Amino acid sequence: MTGRTDPILRTDKIGRRYGGLVAVADLDMEIRPGEILGLIGPNGAGKSTTFNLISGFVKPSQGRLFMDGVDVTGEAPHRMCRRGMVRTFQHGSLMPSMTVRENILIGAIGALRGKVRSQRAARAEHAAHALGLTHCLDEISGNLPHGLQRLVSIAIAYAAQPRILCLDEPLTGLNQTELANVLDVLRHIRDESGCAILLVEHNMKAVMQICERIIVLHHGQMLASGAPLDIRTNEQVIAAYLGKRHAQ
Amino acid sequence: MDKRVLYSGAGAVALLCVATAAMTAGYGTNLVCWIAIAVLTAASLRFVMLIGELNFATAAFVGLGAYGAGVATTVMDWPFLLCLLFGGMVAVVVGLVFGYVTLRTKGPYFLLIGFAFTEVVRLIYTKVHWLGGNSGMVGIFPPRYLDAWLPTFVVAVVGVLLLALYAIEKSHFGKTCIAIRDNDAVVQSVGINVHMTKVACLCVAAFAAGIAGGLSAYVNNVISPGDFGFLLSTFALAYLKVGGEDNPLGPVAGAVLLVLLASVAMGMGAGEHVFYGMAIVLSVLLMPKGITGLIQRGWEMRRKRSAA
Amino acid sequence: MQTLLQLILTGLQIGSVYMLFSLGLTLIFGVMKIVNFAHGQFFTLSAMLVAVLVPWLLMQGLPLSAAFGLAVLGGIAASVVLGMLLYQFAFRFFQRDLAGSFILSVGLVLLFEGAFLHYFGGAVRSVPPIIDGTVSIFGTAVTLQRLILCLVAFGFTFALYWVLTRTRLGKAMRAVAIDHEAAMLQGIPYKRIAFHAFAMATFLGAVAGAIMAPISTVTPTVGADYLVKGFIAVIIGGLGSVPGAIVGSLFIAFIESFGGYYVDPSSANMAIFVLVMLILLLRPKGLMGNG
Numbered sequence: 001m002t003g004r005t006d007p008i009l010r011t012d013k014i015g016r017r018y019g020g021l022v023a024v025a026d027l028d029m030e031i032r033p034g035e036i037l038g039l040i041g042p043n044g045a046g047k048s049t050t051f052n053l054i055s056g057f058v059k060p061s062q063g064r065l066f067m068d069g070v071d072v073t074g075e076a077p078h079r080m081c082r083r084g085m086v087r088t089f090q091h092g093s094l095m096p097s098m099t100v101r102e103n104i105l106i107g108a109i110g111a112l113r114g115k116v117r118s119q120r121a122a123r124a125e126h127a128a129h130a131l132g133l134t135h136c137l138d139e140i141s142g143n144l145p146h147g148l149q150r151l152v153s154i155a156i157a158y159a160a161q162p163r164i165l166c167l168d169e170p171l172t173g174l175n176q177t178e179l180a181n182v183l184d185v186l187r188h189i190r191d192e193s194g195c196a197i198l199l200v201e202h203n204m205k206a207v208m209q210i211c212e213r214i215i216v217l218h219h220g221q222m223l224a225s226g227a228p229l230d231i232r233t234n235e236q237v238i239a240a241y242l243g244k245r246h247a248q
Numbered sequence: 249m250d251k252r253v254l255y256s257g258a259g260a261v262a263l264l265c266v267a268t269a270a271m272t273a274g275y276g277t278n279l280v281c282w283i284a285i286a287v288l289t290a291a292s293l294r295f296v297m298l299i300g301e302l303n304f305a306t307a308a309f310v311g312l313g314a315y316g317a318g319v320a321t322t323v324m325d326w327p328f329l330l331c332l333l334f335g336g337m338v339a340v341v342v343g344l345v346f347g348y349v350t351l352r353t354k355g356p357y358f359l360l361i362g363f364a365f366t367e368v369v370r371l372i373y374t375k376v377h378w379l380g381g382n383s384g385m386v387g388i389f390p391p392r393y394l395d396a397w398l399p400t401f402v403v404a405v406v407g408v409l410l411l412a413l414y415a416i417e418k419s420h421f422g423k424t425c426i427a428i429r430d431n432d433a434v435v436q437s438v439g440i441n442v443h444m445t446k447v448a449c450l451c452v453a454a455f456a457a458g459i460a461g462g463l464s465a466y467v468n469n470v471i472s473p474g475d476f477g478f479l480l481s482t483f484a485l486a487y488l489k490v491g492g493e494d495n496p497l498g499p500v501a502g503a504v505l506l507v508l509l510a511s512v513a514m515g516m517g518a519g520e521h522v523f524y525g526m527a528i529v530l531s532v533l534l535m536p537k538g539i540t541g542l543i544q545r546g547w548e549m550r551r552k553r554s555a556a
Numbered sequence: 557m558q559t560l561l562q563l564i565l566t567g568l569q570i571g572s573v574y575m576l577f578s579l580g581l582t583l584i585f586g587v588m589k590i591v592n593f594a595h596g597q598f599f600t601l602s603a604m605l606v607a608v609l610v611p612w613l614l615m616q617g618l619p620l621s622a623a624f625g626l627a628v629l630g631g632i633a634a635s636v637v638l639g640m641l642l643y644q645f646a647f648r649f650f651q652r653d654l655a656g657s658f659i660l661s662v663g664l665v666l667l668f669e670g671a672f673l674h675y676f677g678g679a680v681r682s683v684p685p686i687i688d689g690t691v692s693i694f695g696t697a698v699t700l701q702r703l704i705l706c707l708v709a710f711g712f713t714f715a716l717y718w719v720l721t722r723t724r725l726g727k728a729m730r731a732v733a734i735d736h737e738a739a740m741l742q743g744i745p746y747k748r749i750a751f752h753a754f755a756m757a758t759f760l761g762a763v764a765g766a767i768m769a770p771i772s773t774v775t776p777t778v779g780a781d782y783l784v785k786g787f788i789a790v791i792i793g794g795l796g797s798v799p800g801a802i803v804g805s806l807f808i809a810f811i812e813s814f815g816g817y818y819v820d821p822s823s824a825n826m827a828i829f830v831l832v833m834l835i836l837l838l839r840p841k842g843l844m845g846n847g
Binding site: 055057076077078079081082086087088089092093094095096097098102103105106107109110111113117120153156157159160 | 420423424426427430431433434435436437438439440441442
Binding site for chain 2: 585591645646649654655656658659660662663664665666667668669670671673674784787788791795822823825826829830832833836837840841842
């Protein structure tokens with residue numbers, strides 16, 4: 001029996017190299033149920049690679065990946081998803097020629113394979129509602145403004161009934177209102193479904209606001225991990241990445 | 249909304265069958281058969297476009313259906329419907345293997361692999377003696393009781409299959425295929441096995457193409473390897489481009505127009521190749537959405553004008 | 557030993573023509589990202605014109621070499637003009653539109669094949685040999701003509717390679733092939749580059765046709781036959797890769813040469829097709845592709 005604090009996902013010295021370039025090395029991290037976790041670090045720190053490694057889109061060169069205690073190293077992305085790991089993409093994480101409704105439905109189809117049509121439609125409606133998209137369900141998603149498109153991509157992932165929702169820079173290009181809205185929505189999703197949320201982000205303020213735990217990567221390795229306040233006051237992190245302003 | 253479309257579609261098919269049955273046998277009914285088979289072939293090609301691929305192996309699947317039905321009739325002497333179904337199933341089984349192996353490639357590579365595959369299969373026919381080798385197979389006749397009713401039967405089968413393809417296109421499976429065309433990474437990320445979905449899509453299309461092949465075997469009574477080379481895929485592409493690939497009725501519009509015009513043009517001795525070539529070039533340059541696209545645009549403009 | 561050499565030489569010979577073809581195809585794909593099925597038509601037109609003009613010029617009393625020279629120039633010029641027209645009025649609008657450009661090119665193939673059949677007739681033509689005599693290489697007899705034509709083909713191939721690696725135009729083409737948006741941001745005049753690439757590819761196809769005419773029979777569909785092999789060479793080597801096109805062409809040519817001798821031509825063809833499929837399955841982008 002797994003306890004409530006057992007991690008859903010755990011990496012064991014996972015790493016990835018591309019020829020001579022080491023993108024990620026020796027990374028031990030875990031994602032616990034229901035937590036909102038942030039993954040930060042400068043460009044080239046290995047955030048995207050880590051993201052791809054834990055979602056199964058890239059196979060590790062070394063190390064192992066565990067979900068619920070089961071070794072899932074090297075599993076295909078769609079299988080990882082069926083275990084509850086759903087991710088979005090940094091650019092174009094939706095189907096631009098289809099309507100919002102159809103987009104979100106795809107997520108539901110993925111989660112509820114073998115179930116009745118009406119169940120999937122219901123799940124899609126639910127996800128659309130949670131993301132505040134009920135007013136534009138019949139719009140062609142490619143025609144929507146950037147902020148709404150972001151919400152659609154999160155809705156697709158949420159409709160797939162994630163236990164870990166991995167968001168790849170979901171806040172880029174959003175204005176203040178949209179940003180605050182997305183953060184609210186994410187908290188709501190987590191409270192409603194109990195899923196964990198992993199956020200890879202550059203927007204330091206937003207990360208500090210919403211994340212309960214933060215992992216800092218540097219040159220493909222973990223530099224620090226802990227609560228936002230600890231990270232803000234961590235000297236190594238301050239010195240290298242955040243700049244004195246954020247530490248105050 | 250979809251139910252209404254299906255019912256009106258079924259009604260249209262029924263009407264067409266009655267109209268065909270009322271025609272007197274002759275060149276006219278032959279033409280109807282050829283058009284119907286062309287429609288089905290183009291529809292098969294269009295179905296694979298749902299996953300965003302141009303399936304040049306369509307001609308191979310048509311050929312497999314034709315030869316399958318032909319062998320079942322002349323060599324194994326099975327009942328008619330079983331032969332036709334057998335042709336379709338041969339195409340599906342080959343499509344399954346072909347798709348599983350090749351759908352890992354995309355775009356130009358898949359296109360050219362399909363082209364190569366068509367040619368290989370055609371070459372195989374010419375080498376296998378009990379398939380008739382280069383001269384092909386003869387004596388593929390439908391049963392006696394169907395003699396007068398063959399055109400009606402062909403129209404009915406094609407009509408039913410078109411409706412089935414439409415229903416699948418509008419189903420969740422169809423939507424998944426279209427999503428794969430737009431962004432297969434996202435579809436992967438929500439737990440759908442993209443590769444097997446693509447393979448399934450190809451198998452459905454292969455079945456339709458196989459039935460088209462079987463029907464053409466019975467209509468023409470004679471088949472030969474040359475009928476199923478890449479030229480057939482090219483004609484199917486022409487029907488689709490002229491008719492409009494976005495609309496489920498595109499194959500119908502394109503096939504009707506081109507087959508009719510070709511039969512007129514043949515009388516003028518210009519050669520059907522030039523004709524088809526001109527048709528493709530002109531539609532691609534001037535009406536990229538095909539005839540159905542033009543009609544749809546016309547409707548939309550009328551609606552805007554009456555709303556204004 | 558003799559047979560082996562003969563087969564190798566035949567392979568090189570066939571390969572040299574495929575090379576000119578596939579270089580044109582890969583160049584167009586690399587720069588414009590289009591699959592041009594109609595590429596063979598430049599070959600056919602050029603070959604046809606040579607086959608028609610040489611006898612006619614001979615009848616006008618010109619000596620053989622002059623007749624051939626003029627015919628070649630005429631054939632190549634006509635093909636290049638055709639290519640420019642097609643670029644200007646058709647292909648230019650379909651860059652990076654794979655399906656659209658392919659469909660367009662397929663239509664053009666049907667159109668031209670029909671037109672050629674109509675104007676030139678379906679009869680097989682041949683051109684009288686330009687240069688007589690044979691040469692002995694390592695003890696195998698090779699007609700001087702074939703040898704020279706083979707050398708010409710290799711010569712043009714190296715010329716293309718030189719252009720792509722040493723000239724500004726060539727480097728610009730490669731930049732565009734790798735990332736056309738980045739290239740445009742760098743100020744590379746994309747439209748002009750595309751135009752030049754298309755022109756060069758057309759030129760190569762036309763040259764191939766002109767030099768093939770004397771050593772092979774010419775029919776209205778001759779371009780299509782070579783085209784298929786050219787495409788296969790490009791697929792094997794990788795769409796967009798010049799070395800790949802060369803490797804792929806020689807590869808197929810040798811299979812054809814050896815397979816045609818030890819088994820039979822159509823089995824060799826089948827083997828080639830099967831091989832393409834296998835290679836594509838193991839390395840979806842071809843042996844050296846980055847398409």
